[in-house]
Amino acid sequence: MRATHAPTYTDEQLAYLDWYNSHVQAFFYAGLFSYVLLLGLANFLSRLLSAAFVRRFHTLHPSPIDQKGLVRLFSACVASWRKCTYRRSQLVVWVGLGSAAQLFVLLGYLAMTFSIAFSGAYGYPDYQAHHCARLAYAHVPILVGLASREAGVLAWLTGFSPSTLLNMHRWMARTVFFLVCCHIGGRVYTNVPTVNPSLPHMRYQAWGIAGLIFWSIMVFGSIRPIRRRFYKSFIFTHIFAFALSIICLSFHRPQVAPYLAAAAVVYILDRLVRFGSLVYFNLFRAVALGQGPTATVAVVGKDVIKVQVSTGLAWKPGKHVYLHAPLLEAGGHPFSIASSYLPVSHLDSDPKPRAGVLALVIRVHSGLTAKLYQHALRGQENGADGENSSTPVPIWPVFVEGPYGHDLLLHRYESVLLITGGTGVTFALSCLLDLVRRARNRHLGGTKPLVTSRVTFVWSVRNSGDVNCIAQELREAIHYAPPGFLDVQIYITSAGRNLEVVDTTASSRSGSSSSMLKRVPTSATLSIEKEVLRPHISNRSTETLIPRYDQPHAITFSRSIYDDLARSPPPAPTSIDFLDQVPLLSHTTNTSTTSTSLDSVVIPLHTGRPRIRDIVADVVAQTPRAGSVAVGTCGPVALTDEVGAACSDRIDPGKVSRGEHRLNIMLHSEVFGW
Ligand SMILES: Cc1cc2nc3c(=O)[nH]c(=O)nc-3n(C[C@H](O)[C@H](O)[C@H](O)COP(=O)(O)OP(=O)(O)OC[C@H]3O[C@@H](n4cnc5c(N)ncnc54)[C@H](O)[C@@H]3O)c2cc1C
Structure with missing residues (x-):
C-alpha cells in the first residue's frame, strides 16, 4: 500500500523512522517503569522519615537524623507538595480525580505518552498513527493490572490508594481511546483512496473499527453517573466488551497478539489468586478446631x-x-x-x-x-x-x-x-x-x-x-x-x-x-x-x-x-x-x-x-x-x-x-x- 501523502525522506531518515517505530513500546515501558520507580523512591523516602520517628521513640533520645539539614530540606519539599495537593481545585473535581496529587501524576504520564507518540516521525502523520497504535496495544496489559486487586503491589510501592490506581486505570483507558482515534485519523489522512473495509484484503480495517466500538462502550459506559447508577450492568458490560475488543484487535493486527495474551494472563492470574485466597482463608484456615468462619x-x-x-x-x-x-x-x-x-x-x-x-x-x-x-x-x-x-x-x-x-x-x-x-x-x-x-x-x-x-x-x-x-x-x-x-x-x-x-x-x-x-x-x-x-x-x-x-x-x-x-x-x-x-x-x-x-x-x-x-x-x-x-x-x-x-x-x-x-x-x- 502506498500512502497518498508520503513525503520523501533520505535512506538514513527512513532507517531512523523504522527504528523508532519498532521501539515505541520499549520506550513506553521504560518510561513508565522509571516513572513508577521515581514515585516509589519518593514514597520510600517519606516512609524512611517516619521510621526515624519510631527510632527516636525507641532510644528516647532525639535521633541525629532529625538534625540533618538534608532531612529538613526533604521534609520541606514534601510539605510543599502536600500544601499544593491536599486542596481539591475545581479542575480536579471536573476531571473526576480524588486529589491534585493524582492530577500531577496523571499529567506526568500523559506528557510521557504523547511525547513518545508524536516524536520520531519528522511530523509525518502515518508514522505518528503507527506509534499511537503500538502504544495503545502496549497499554492493554497495564490497564488490566491496574484494575486487578493484585495492584496492591503497585499501591505498596508508590503509596497510592486503590482508588488512585483505579483513577489511573480510567484515564489510561481514555488515553488509549484517544490514541486509537489518532491512529485512525492519521491512517485515513495518508491513505484516503485505499480505505475500504468491505474489500477482502482490507478486512483488518473492519476488525479495527469493531474493536474501537467495544472499547468506546467500555470508556463511555464507565463515566461516573452511569457507573454509580447501574453498577452491576456496568461491571458486566465492561468485562464483556473487553473480551470482544481483545478478539477484534487480535484479528486487526495478529502481530501484537502477545500484548493481548499478556492482558488475558494478568486477568486470569488475578482471578486465580483471588479465588485461591478466598478458598484458603475461608475453608482451610479454621477459626477453631474443625470450625470454619x-x-x-x-x-x-x-x-x-x-x-x-x-x-x-x-x-x-x-x-x-x-x-x-x-x-x-x-x-x-x-x-x-x-x-x-x-x-x-x-x-x-x-x-x-x-x-x-x-x-x-x-x-x-x-x-x-x-x-x-x-x-x-x-x-x-x-x-x-x-x-x-x-x-x-x-x-x-x-x-x-x-x-x-x-x-x-x-x-x-x-x-x-x-x-x-x-x-x-x-x-x-x-x-x-x-x-x-x-x-x-x-x-x-x-x-x-x-x-x-x-x-x-x-x-x-x-x-x-x-x-x-x-x-x-x-x-x-x-x-x-x-x-x-x-x-x-x-x-x-x-x-x-x-x-x-x-x-x-x-x-x-x-x-x-x-x-x-x-x-x-x-x-x-x-x-x-x-x-x-x-x-x-x-x-x-x-x-x-x-x-x-x-x-x-x-x-x-x-x-x-x-x-x-x-x-x-x-x-x-x-x-x-x-x-x-x-x-x-x-x-x-x-x-x-x-x-x-x-x-x-x-x-x-x-x-x-x-x-x-x-x-x-x-x-x-x-x-x-x-x-x-x-x-x-x-x-x-x-x-x-x-x-x-x-x-x-x-x-x-x-x-x-x-x-x-x-x-x-x-x-x-x-x-x-x-
Ligand atoms: C473501599 C470501599 C469501602 C467501603 N466501605 C463501606 C463501609 O464500610 N460501609 C458501607 O456502608 N459502605 C461501604 N462502601 C460502599 C459499599 O461497597 C456499597 O455501598 C455496596 O457495595 C452497595 O451494595 P448494594 O448491592 O446494596 O448496592 P446497589 O444498591 O446495587 O448500589 C448502591 C451504590 O453502591 C455502589 N456499588 C454497588 N456495588 C458496588 C461494588 N461492588 N463496589 C463498589 N461500589 C458498589 C453503586 O455504584 C451505587 O452507587 C465501601 C466502598 C468501597 C469502594
Whole structure:
C-alpha cells in the first residue's frame, strides 16, 4: 500500500523512522517503569522519615537524623507538595480525580505518552498513527493490572490508594481511546483512496473499527453517573466488551497478539489468586478446631446493619474486604473493616488469637446490602419473643476476601486526628481501636513501637440513634485508653429539632429506662438548624438522614449544606449535659474488664457541626514542634474536601524547613466508591 501523502525522506531518515517505530513500546515501558520507580523512591523516602520517628521513640533520645539539614530540606519539599495537593481545585473535581496529587501524576504520564507518540516521525502523520497504535496495544496489559486487586503491589510501592490506581486505570483507558482515534485519523489522512473495509484484503480495517466500538462502550459506559447508577450492568458490560475488543484487535493486527495474551494472563492470574485466597482463608484456615468462619448480621440503626465474621484472616487498620454471600447474591462487595484484629484489651504478652472478629457497618442500599437487611429482619421475626432489633442473626455461607487497601502506619505519628461522617466512621474505627490497644500496652510497660501520644476522634452523624451502631467499640476505646490519650467528639448534626433524651449506654438498649445523656441545643444551634438544615431535609423526611456519600444525589445534598455553612461561620458546638454524673473516662490499668464497667462508659455527644479548621489547628497546637501529625478522613465529599483545605492551610513548608515538623501534616482521604 502506498500512502497518498508520503513525503520523501533520505535512506538514513527512513532507517531512523523504522527504528523508532519498532521501539515505541520499549520506550513506553521504560518510561513508565522509571516513572513508577521515581514515585516509589519518593514514597520510600517519606516512609524512611517516619521510621526515624519510631527510632527516636525507641532510644528516647532525639535521633541525629532529625538534625540533618538534608532531612529538613526533604521534609520541606514534601510539605510543599502536600500544601499544593491536599486542596481539591475545581479542575480536579471536573476531571473526576480524588486529589491534585493524582492530577500531577496523571499529567506526568500523559506528557510521557504523547511525547513518545508524536516524536520520531519528522511530523509525518502515518508514522505518528503507527506509534499511537503500538502504544495503545502496549497499554492493554497495564490497564488490566491496574484494575486487578493484585495492584496492591503497585499501591505498596508508590503509596497510592486503590482508588488512585483505579483513577489511573480510567484515564489510561481514555488515553488509549484517544490514541486509537489518532491512529485512525492519521491512517485515513495518508491513505484516503485505499480505505475500504468491505474489500477482502482490507478486512483488518473492519476488525479495527469493531474493536474501537467495544472499547468506546467500555470508556463511555464507565463515566461516573452511569457507573454509580447501574453498577452491576456496568461491571458486566465492561468485562464483556473487553473480551470482544481483545478478539477484534487480535484479528486487526495478529502481530501484537502477545500484548493481548499478556492482558488475558494478568486477568486470569488475578482471578486465580483471588479465588485461591478466598478458598484458603475461608475453608482451610479454621477459626477453631474443625470450625470454619461464622457470621452474623444485625440491624443496628435506621438503614444500617452490622455484619460480624469470625475469621482466621489477619488484617491491619484502615483496610477493606470484599464480602461474599453467594446464596443472597453472586459477587463480592467492598466494605471497610470496623474492628481491629487484636482486641483492644489484648496485651503484648498474650498469645495471638486464632480468630479475629471482623466487623462491617453497612449502609443499606438496594442490592446485596438490602438482602442482608431482609435476612436480619426475617431472622429476628423467626426468633424468640421480645428480641430487640439489634439481635445478631446467623448467616451462612459468608466469605471474606482480602484484606485490601493502604497500610497507613498511623502509630508512627505523634498526633492522630480522625475526622469522619456517616458510615465513613468504619474506616477510622479500626485505626482508633488499634491505636488505643498499642497505647494501653505502652502504658502498661510494653515495648512495641508507638509514637502516638494523642488521638482525636471526630464523627459527624445526622441522628443520635445511629451512634448505637458503633457504641460498643467506642465504649471499649474510651474505657481502655490511657489518661489524656483519646479525645472523642461526636457531633449530631440534625440535633435541635427534638429535645429528646439521648441514651447511648448499653442499659438503654437492653430495655432500661434510665437515661445518661441529654442533648441541650443552644439558640445558635437552633437558628442554624432553622436556616440551613430545614430546607434541605424537608423533602427527605422518610429517608435516613445520614449522608449517603456513595450516591451522587447524596453528595449534592451534603455539599449544599456545607456550602451554606461555608458562607456563615458554623455555630459553636454545644456540649453535653449529664443527667447522671457518670465519669466520662474510666481509666483502668486492669488487664480485664467486666461488661458492667464497659456499659457504664458514657459516649460524649455534641450538637451542631464540627469546626474542622479549629479542630485541625488545636491538634497541631497540642503537638510538640518536632512532632508529626496525621489526619485520616472519610465521609461526604464536602467533609473530606473541607478537611483537605484545612490541612493545606495549616501546612507551612518554610517553618518545616526550620524544624517545625508538626506543620507537615500527612492527610489520608478514604473514598467509599470506585
Ligand atoms: C473501599 C470501599 C469501602 C467501603 N466501605 C463501606 C463501609 O464500610 N460501609 C458501607 O456502608 N459502605 C461501604 N462502601 C460502599 C459499599 O461497597 C456499597 O455501598 C455496596 O457495595 C452497595 O451494595 P448494594 O448491592 O446494596 O448496592 P446497589 O444498591 O446495587 O448500589 C448502591 C451504590 O453502591 C455502589 N456499588 C454497588 N456495588 C458496588 C461494588 N461492588 N463496589 C463498589 N461500589 C458498589 C453503586 O455504584 C451505587 O452507587 C465501601 C466502598 C468501597 C469502594
